[in-house]
Amino acid sequence: MKKLLALLIAVIMCVSLxxxxxNEVKEEQKDSAAAESDTxxxxxxxxxxxxxxxxMLKVAEAVDIKDINNDTLDxxxxxxxxxxxxxLLLSGFISEINEDHVVLSTTTSVKVKVYLPIxxxxxxxxxxxxxxxxxxxxxxxxxxxxxxxxxxEFEHRMYSMENAYFVSATTEKEIxxxxxxxxxxxxxxxxxxxxxxxVWYTITFADSVDVTTxxxxxxxxxxxxxxxxxxxxxxxxxxx
Numbered sequence: 001m002k003k004l005l006a007l008l009i010a011v012i013m014c015v016s017l018x019x020x021x022x023n024e025v026k027e028e029q030k031d032s033a034a035a036e037s038d039t040x041x042x043x044x045x046x047x048x049x050x051x052x053x054x055x056m057l058k059v060a061e062a063v064d065i066k067d068i069n070n071d072t073l074d075x076x077x078x079x080x081x082x083x084x085x086x087x088l089l090l091s092g093f094i095s096e097i098n099e100d101h102v103v104l105s106t107t108t109s110v111k112v113k114v115y116l117p118i119x120x121x122x123x124x125x126x127x128x129x130x131x132x133x134x135x136x137x138x139x140x141x142x143x144x145x146x147x148x149x150x151x152x153e154f155e156h157r158m159y160s161m162e163n164a165y166f167v168s169a170t171t172e173k174e175i176x177x178x179x180x181x182x183x184x185x186x187x188x189x190x191x192x193x194x195x196x197x198x199v200w201y202t203i204t205f206a207d208s209v210d211v212t213t214x215x216x217x218x219x220x221x222x223x224x225x226x227x228x229x230x231x232x233x234x235x236x237x238x239x240x
Contacts, residue, residue, distance in 0.1 A: 053165040056087050056135045065092030069110040072157050076142065083159060085140045090114070090161065091133045091171065093229040097126055104132075108147075112138075112159040120166040129229040131171050136164025172224045172239055175203070179214045190214075192233070201231035209237060 063083070068090075071079040092104030092112065102121070105111040114134050120126070139160040146155050175192040178200060184190060190211065191200040203223065205211055225236030 050163050051087070051137065053135060056137065056165070057089070057167070060087045060089040060135050062089040063091075065090065065104050065106050065110075065112065068112065068159065069106050072110045072142070076157065080142055084138055084142060087135070087137050088161070089133060089135050089167065091131060093131050094126065094128055095229075097121070097128060102126065102132075104134075108154050108156055110157045110159075112161060114161045114164045116164055116166055123166070125169050126166075127228075130169060131227045131229070132169050133167040133171070134161070134164050135167050136161035138162075169226055170224050170235075171227045172222055173227060173233065174220070174222050175233075177203070177214065177219045177221055179211075179216055179219075181212075181216055184211065199231075201233070203233040203236050206235045206237050 068079065068083055071082060090104065090112065093106060094102050095105045095111070096103035100118075100121070101113050101115040103111050103113055114136060116134070126132075139162060143158045143160070144155060145158045146153055148154070173194075175194060178191040178193065190203050190205070192203045193200050203225070206225070222239040223233065223236040224239050226234045228234070
């Protein structure tokens with residue numbers, strides 16, 4: 001009887017020790033899983049490193065808003081390959097100035113939102129209709145947006161340049177100058193045209209240019225100045 005009792009006590013002790021050991025293993029597994037969970041939670045996504053203005057200027061491809069407009073209307077799939085996810089040196093006319101971006105466009109069909117630093121947006125040089133040049137990185141997609149004009153709803157394609165900087169408000173342009181000294185004395189106005197076009201626009205030269213030395217006959221020349229969407233050129237200088 002004593003042997004049986006001793007054997008029973010031994011079995012009970014073995015079961016108890018096994019249960020305790022099993023609990024300890026489970027606790028260790030829980031602690032290990034919790035530690036791994038904390039480690040996973042602490043792993044953060046690396047921050048996106050944005051290019052500086054100087055870095056973008058070194059690699060940017062120069063493009064005019066007219067090129068983006070024409071390519072998008074011609075073949076939007078090819079335009080996406082050409083202009084999305086790229087670093088561009090973009091020139092275009094300001095059609096909107098908003099609190100965190102400007103919109104560049106040449107028609108109502110295709111537009112580009114250019115997000116600029118606030119100190120550049122509030123600069124007095126930023127004027128509606130002015131042609132500017134910016135450098136920036138475009139997003140990977142082209143969105144479709146609608147807007148109202150003259151009571152009609154228009155659909156347009158919208159590119160986005162999230163990380164961008166203002167570069168210049170002056171543009172070089174080859175023109176045919178039509179300078180009439182007599183007319184200038186009366187109207188303080190000088191006209192120009194482009195190529196063989198019969199459409200004349202107004203050009204105003206910078207104070208540093210002595211207009212009395214300008215040729216009085218039609219003359220082809222290259223000027224640099226602030227160009228507006230209506231065709232007028234302001235603060236122009238002659239590019240030698």
